[in-house]
Amino acid sequence: MLNLKYTLADLGQRQITLAQHLSVSSAAVSLLINHKQWPRTLDEADLRQRIEGFLKEKGANDLAVNTAFEEAEPERANAQAPAHPTKKAIDDQECETMLLRKQVLLPETKRAFSIFRDPFEDLQSVEDMYVNPDIRYIREAMYQVARHDGFLAVVGESGAGKSTLRRDLVNRLNNEGAPVLVIEPYVLAMEDKGEKGKALRTSHIADAIVDTVAPLERPKSNPEARFRQMHRALKNSYESGFRHVLIIEEAHSMPISTLKHLKRMRELESGFTKLVSIILIGQTELMVKLSERNAEVREVVQRIEVAELLPVSAARLDEFLAFRLARVGKKLEDVIDTSGVQAIAERLSKSGRDSQRSLLYPLAIGNMMVAAMNLAVRIGEPVVTADVIKEV
Known part of the structure; x- marks a missing residue:
């Protein structure tokens, strides 16, 4: 930042007034004062002389004029700190x-x-x-998985719109009155390793399914009995005319073991019909876990469609x-x-x-x-x- 900023403040002059005097944009003056970036289309020596003339006209002394283009001190008690870093x-x-x-x-x-x-x-x-067009494709892919069947991973950078698409899907299903039960396990503080946070295990997913599909039933404490209970609840719900979609956000933080178990969950059937469709939503780290080079999840990779949300x-x-x-x-x-x-x-x-x-x-x-x-x-x-x- 240049001393010019404080000189103008001491004279009671605004940057926009200087810009009007010089016939340049306010942004150009602000770039000069805050970042020492001289306008490329103007002669620097001529502009410097015109600014000095403006300062003298407004009553600046020789010291203020001569030091106006020097770097300002990092801290000044009587001056406002810049809103953004200057270096x-x-x-x-x-x-x-x-x-x-x-x-x-x-x-x-x-x-x-x-x-x-x-x-x-x-x-x-x-x-x-x-x-x-890219968003429309992923939006429809998610909808088809929810309404019919599929195994889909939606991957994108932070802020790409993944959560927006999830909310849109749930809203769309509700507005249509679609016979689809949306199952969303609680993923707060989920991490792929237990020492970092709470790892999402298959048993937690089973609990979420039972809680959504058969809310009046109490989950069994025995793991095998719990999975049988989950399977039975899904069958009964399907026979009542419902389909089921499991949506897991922050899926990049899922343990590999749970990711592998999802393939087995996809194998739950009633006749030829899969009982659970699955949509994973995560950041780009999920693509690493679903890489063809990752032998641990090769069976999942062979069955899942990956759709990337592009910028x-x-x-x-x-x-x-x-x-x-x-x-x-x-x-x-x-x-x-x-x-x-x-x-x-x-x-x-x-x-x-x-x-x-x-x-x-x-x-x-x-x-x-x-x-x-x-x-x-x-x-x-x-x-x-x-x-x-x-x-x-």
């Missing part, structure tokens, strides 16, 4: 975007954009759910943003311009040695947009631009 390696900056803390639309941001509900917050109805493509980013903003009654161009959309696509892309990895997942996009909207209002920009995104 980052470019690589760290790119990696950090996926890990932005939860961003919240500030009251002044809501007023400035006339938005009264965060368009990127948890969805309130199925109409809020963005669906592209939003850069080509569809404007479509995603337009959809979410439309849910709160705003047009895309009223909130972010074309350069801003492109800047988000670039920021949420991580370049490796041989490839480029996209981090354009709904959670990351939402965090980036909310942070950018807050910043735009703070520096006086009417919409989010590429300069604003660069400073987030």
